[in-house]
Amino acid sequence: MDPKMQSSFIPKTSISADRGGRSSSTVNLFFLISVLILIVTLAIAGFFFFYNANQQKQIDTITASLIASEKKDYSEPIVDAWTALDKRTRAANEMLQRHYAVSSLFKLLQDLTVKNIRFTRFDFTLKDDAAEKTSISLALSGEGRSYNAVSYQSDVMKSSESLDDALFSDIRLDEKGNILFSMKASVDPDLTSYKKLFIAQ
Amino acid sequence: MSPNITALVLLIASAGVAFGLVSPQYAKYQVLSESKVQYQTAADQAKKVREVREKLISSAANISNLEKDRLARMLPDTVDTVRLTIDITGIASKYGILIKKIDVKPDEKNANSAMLVASPFATAQKAQSFNALPISFTLNTSYENFNSFLSDLEKSLRMIDVVSISVVPNQVGQYDFSVAARTYSFVSGTAPMVSSKTSPVSAAADDPKVKVLLMLERLSSLKLDRGFFDSQLFKNLRDFGVEVVAEPKGRPNPFAPIGQ
Numbered sequence: 239m240d241p242k243m244q245s246s247f248i249p250k251t252s253i254s255a256d257r258g259g260r261s262s263s264t265v266n267l268f269f270l271i272s273v274l275i276l277i278v279t280l281a282i283a284g285f286f287f288f289y290n291a292n293q294q295k296q297i298d299t300i301t302a303s304l305i306a307s308e309k310k311d312y313s314e315p316i317v318d319a320w321t322a323l324d325k326r327t328r329a330a331n332e333m334l335q336r337h338y339a340v341s342s343l344f345k346l347l348q349d350l351t352v353k354n355i356r357f358t359r360f361d362f363t364l365k366d367d368a369a370e371k372t373s374i375s376l377a378l379s380g381e382g383r384s385y386n387a388v389s390y391q392s393d394v395m396k397s398s399e400s401l402d403d404a405l406f407s408d409i410r411l412d413e414k415g416n417i418l419f420s421m422k423a424s425v426d427p428d429l430t431s432y433k434k435l436f437i438a439q
Numbered sequence: 440m441s442p443n444i445t446a447l448v449l450l451i452a453s454a455g456v457a458f459g460l461v462s463p464q465y466a467k468y469q470v471l472s473e474s475k476v477q478y479q480t481a482a483d484q485a486k487k488v489r490e491v492r493e494k495l496i497s498s499a500a501n502i503s504n505l506e507k508d509r510l511a512r513m514l515p516d517t518v519d520t521v522r523l524t525i526d527i528t529g530i531a532s533k534y535g536i537l538i539k540k541i542d543v544k545p546d547e548k549n550a551n552s553a554m555l556v557a558s559p560f561a562t563a564q565k566a567q568s569f570n571a572l573p574i575s576f577t578l579n580t581s582y583e584n585f586n587s588f589l590s591d592l593e594k595s596l597r598m599i600d601v602v603s604i605s606v607v608p609n610q611v612g613q614y615d616f617s618v619a620a621r622t623y624s625f626v627s628g629t630a631p632m633v634s635s636k637t638s639p640v641s642a643a644a645d646d647p648k649v650k651v652l653l654m655l656e657r658l659s660s661l662k663l664d665r666g667f668f669d670s671q672l673f674k675n676l677r678d679f680g681v682e683v684v685a686e687p688k689g690r691p692n693p694f695a696p697i698g699q
Contacts, residue, residue: 269442272449279456286464293471300478304647307485311492312654320495322627323507324661329568330514330598331667333623334676338600339593344586360606432593436672 337432338364343376346401346429350394354387355380364430374425376401381416385409388417395421400429481648484655491658498663506668512678513596514625518543518572522680523597523622527576529681530591534584541576543622571621574599578616579609585616596676598623 343362351357359379366372382388388409395404404423412418428434520543531538580588592599603619667673 266442269446269449272446272453276449276453276456279453279461283456283460283464286461286468290464290467290471293468293475297471297475297478300475300482301647304478304481304485304651307489308647308650308654311485311489312650317654317657320499320661320663321657323499323502323510324663325568325627326510326514326625327664327667328662329625330510330673331664333514333569333598334670334672336600337593337598338602340601340604341586341589341593344582344589357606358608360604362604364600364602433672436675 335433336366338430339432339435340364340430342429342435343374343425346398350398352382352387352391352394354383355391356382362425372427372430374427374430376421376423376425378421379419380421381412381418383416385417388419392421395423400426402426477648481651484651488651488655488658491655495658495661495663498665501665502663502668509596509673509676509678510668512680513598513673513676514569514623515597516625516627518622518624522683523574525681525683526595526597526679527574527592527599530595530679531578531588533591534580534587536578536580536584536588538576538578541574543574544572568626569623570626571623574620574622576618578618579613580616581612582614585614591677591679592620594675594677596678597680 340362347357347360357378357380359377361377362374364372364374380391382391388406392404392406395401395406398404401423402425404421406419406421408418408420410418523543524541527541528538578585578588589601592601599620599622601618601620603617605615605617607615609615
């Protein structure tokens with residue numbers, strides 16, 4: 239029998255010695271992985287550290303430029319002056335858009351008054367509310383030579399596009415035989431608009 | 440030391456680095472990234488501020504001092520009641536009208552505010568940055584002269600809105616006119632740096648980013664509209680103001696009859 243031939247399936251080396259070899263290679267791999275993890279972790283920490291420092295530097299640069307622009311461009315007195323000028327211009331423009339020219343009311347009255355009628359009292363009141371609605375009320379007293387003249391005057395007033403709700407009342411005779419009357423009406427606000435009057439001229 | 444134990448120590452050290460260095464640096468990275476975006480936005484807004492500012496400089500230069508003076512005359516900071524009286528009587532005197540008395544409520548902004556609250560015109564006025572002051576006067580003249588006077592009053596650069604007129608004939612060709620009107624004064628109230636939108640962050644108003652945003656918001660709201668000064672409506676208004684001439688001053692007895 240060949241002495242080199244193994245006659246038994248039972249290994250001659252001890253089991254413990256074989257196990258020891260496999261354990262050593264496992265430990266080495268475990269060690270290497272641990273080292274790698276540590277290196278990667280440190281690298282990530284380093285990356286964030288330097289990246290953040292760079293970010294901070296950029297932010298500081300922008301902050302410095304913002305502060306420099308603030309000192310150069312945000313001069314409060316000049317901005318205040320512009321703000322006041324702008325606000326005054328807008329307010330003046332708004333006022334001018336709403337400006338009233340009530341002389342047009344007298345012009346209307348001149349055009350509408352019948353030859354045989356005269357007015358003895360004139361009261362005009364303009365009210366404008368917060369909703370920018372303007373209401374103009376007109377109250378007149380007058381006298382006419384005849385009922386016909388007063389009646390025609392009433393027709394003329396009622397047919398005027400600039401007057402609404404023209405109402406004649408208190409019609410009576412005076413001692414001279416003239417017909418006295420009172421009249422109330424509301425006036426179209428457009429009639430007294432300075433802007434519209436100006437454009438019409 | 441056994442390699443296993445060393446590896447374990449290294450893993451623990453890695454965990455320590457991860458939690459002790461990486462985690463806070465990552466948190467800082469997130470904060471800085473967000474902050475950088477905000478600062479870059481602020482830098483862009485600062486550029487816009489410069490652009491808007493340049494435009495405003497140009498717009499302001501296009502409005503002459505004469506036009507600014509006319510604007511200030513149209514809507515003064517305060518109504519000088521003496522000068523207003525001189526202006527109105529000056530217009531009246533052109534037509535031989537004598538106004539004996541003009542009542543003007545003093546231009547006291549605070550007192551006026553109380554008046555405005557009671558007035559239906561109040562809300563509109565407050566929104567439009569002006570105060571209205573009531574004026575009233577009576578005069579006796581012919582119808583034709585009153586019409587001319589009224590027409591001039593409407594064209595006056597010093598804005599006067601007639602809101603009530605009563606006419607009663609008293610003699611042949613003469614009438615008593617009672618007029619109520621109002622004139623206006625400007626409420627400057629310069630806008631503060633902190634806007635209404637951002638008022639809760641007023642504490643952060645020192646932050647350059649916030650300042651840029653507020654300044655951009657403020658400058659962008661300004662127009663300095665040349666169109667108003669070019670409008671015929673404004674140009675057509677006439678300045679009836681009378682120059683006040685200096686007179687000799689100094690009297691030993693200020694109560695002595697004038698001339699003595």
